[in-house]
Amino acid sequence: MSIIIRYELKDFEVLPYLIRATYRHLRKKERLFKFEEIVLDFIRKKLPALNTSKELISAFKNLKITVERVMVDPQEPKPISFVNYVCWIESKIKNRSYAEVVKENAKKVLSY
Secondary structure, three states: OHHHHHHHOOOOOOHHHHHHHHHHHHHHOOOOOHHHHHHHHHHHHHHHHOOOHHHHHHHHHHHHHHHHHHHOOOOOOOOOOOOOHHHHHHHHHHOOOHHHHHHHHHHHHHHO
């Protein structure tokens, strides 16, 4: 979560350190699950290489597909958090606030 907050604050100087520290911590605890690995690799490797908003949106779309696929895998533990990571990724794709996307998804769920 701290890494996403730093990304949102555009504090890009701290991100490499946080990512390395997070990798070390999760590997030491033997808790580096597929979800964390995907998100950390995306922020560490893909985001710095993106130059245009089209590339950024496309990369977030691919990330969303990958994360959704992992989230339905019964062998993969679900990330326990108060943050809906898929909504966060979707907010980046749609260039909208996280709150708007969460409200929109909540309305969809409640309308069923």
